[in-house]
Amino acid sequence: MKNQQLNIGTLITHLVCSKCNATYSHQIVQTFSTCCNVPLSAVYNLNNQTIDAINTSDYTMWRYQFVLPVIDPVNIVSLNEGFTPISQLKKLAHQLSIDSLYLKDEAVNPTGSFKARGLSMGVSKAKELGIKQMVIPTAGNAGGAMSAYCAKAGIEATVIMPKHTADTLKEECRLYGANLIQIDGLIDACGKKAREIAASTGAFDMSTMKEPYRLEGKKTLGYEIAEQFNWELPDIIVYPAGGGTGLIGIWKAFKELITMNAxxxxxxxxxxxxxxxxxxxxxxxxxxxxxENYTPKSSAALGLAVPYPFATAMMLDVLRESNGIALTVSEKEMEDGVEEIAEIEGLLLSPEGAATFRATQQLLKIGWAKSTDKILLVNTGSWYKYR
Ligand SMILES: Cc1ncc(COP(=O)(O)O)c(C=O)c1O
Ligand SMILES: [Zn+2]
Known part of the structure; x- marks a missing residue:
């Protein structure tokens, strides 16, 4: 029977180093693994556990609370994130001469992007662990999300963003009461500043993959994809990656679901x-x-301009384990993609989301993807925030 095990609470047991599996406690504040200088990953006791523990009356990502790290639900800081729709893009599929094309639309999340998932989780866990001040380097969306959740949690937020970021992304941080610092350069320069601020003020550094819990929020994307496809996953998932939390999180969810035989x-x-x-x-x-001549630049897809991601090994593992692939799209392709999807499907995607469509076209062209493949695109954010 569904819901038989409702409110079983979290099954988290500990954290592990993503390289050597050394054990870390989830009961105290953690950043990344000090043994190998790589991200930490949360572990749950899923032996003999079934997927029936989903709280099906909760239409947010918190329906998967038993595989999320918050221990006392009183610490959950939620703005109703997650459980976003998956729609079929029939006209685009027809145009591409493929059987089925789907879109998971993360633009409808609070603060307009999938960053809400990671920051709802990261801020909830920070609240549980007694953190009072946080700092985040961001390409834009994560900063807005952290500001909103910190406002709700009563935690002081500092956001560090490239100067060239769109005004809306800056303004929302101010409206949510965060301290906004603007920097010449990309997110790596913002990260350097965040480390300085963390060291001088004691604020907790929420940099991508440098704390263990934003990943657990992003993981709910994978749980939702599985549940919404009735536990029969698509053949291909196309994801616009910057720091990699979404890609790694989706894959982590699938592995946990296999352990539960779901x-x-x-x-x-x-x-x-x-x-x-x-x-x-x-x-x-x-x-x-x-x-040798690597010269990373900014992109209209702000979230993809991450020159030196921290979790490279974990992203490469996902691609290797899944027989996946990595590819680029041009700025022009993204721009045209936004227009084309808007005209054909009535959906305004973020440039990152449009990039997944253009990448799919390339993969079909080279025969890597087949017309019979069930393909899912992830639109990670809202077009409206890039003004
Ligand atoms: C809209 C959007 N898409 C994708 C990304 C990449 O995120 P990640 O690779 O960390 O999942 C970001 C990050 O800023 C973003 O804002
Ligand atoms: Zn290690």
Whole structure:
């Protein structure tokens, strides 16, 4: 019977180093693994656990609370994030001459992007652990999300963003009461400033993958995809990656679901999409290293301009394990993609979301994707925030 085990509470047991599996406690504040200098990953006791523990009366990502790290539900800081729709893009599929094309639309999340998932989780866990001050380097969306959740939690927020970021993304941080600092450069320069601020003020550094819990929020994307597809996963998932939390999170969810016997293999092939202007993961996937003349630049897809992601090894693992691929799209392709999808499907996607459509076209063209494949695109954010 569904819901038999309702309110069983979290099954988290500990954290592990994503490289050597050394154990870390989830009971105290953690950043990344000090043994190998890589992200930490949360572990749950899923032996003999079934998926029936989903709280099906909760229409947010918190319906999966038993596989999320918050111990006391009183600490949950929620603005009703997650459980976003998956729609079929029939006209675009027809145009591409493929059987089925789906879109998971994260634009409808609070603060207009999938960053709400990670920051709802990260801020909830920070509240549980008694953190009073947080700082985040951001390409835009994560900063807005952290500001909103910190406002609700009563935590002081500092957001560090590239100066060239769209005004809406800056203004929302101010409206949510955060301190906004603007920097010349990309998110890596913001990250440097965040480390300085954390060191001088004691604020907790929420940089992507440098704390263990934003990933757990993003993981709910994978749970939702599985549940919404009635536990029969698509063949291909196309994801626009910057720091990689979404890609790694979706894959983590699938592995946990296999442990619970909720899904069976083969799992989807995971596709990582970046902009030609900034594509470290595509270089690393194809050549094992960054080119000598690597000069990462900004992109209209702000979230993809992450020149030196912290979780490169974990992203490459996902691509390898899933028989996936990494590829770039040009700025022009993204721009045209936004227009084309808007005209055909009545949906205004973020440039990152449009990039997944253009990447799919390329994959069909080279025969990597087949017309019979069930393909899911992830639109990670709202077009309206890039003004
Ligand atoms: C709209 C959007 N898409 C994608 C990304 C990439 O996120 P990640 O690779 O960390 O999941 C970001 C990050 O800023 C974003 O704002
Ligand atoms: Zn280690």
């Amino acid at each position: 899904i069976k293999g083969p799992l989807p092939k995971m596709v990582l999409v970046q902009s030609v202007e900034c594509s470290p993961m595509v270089h690393l996937f194809n050549n094992g290293q960054l080119p």
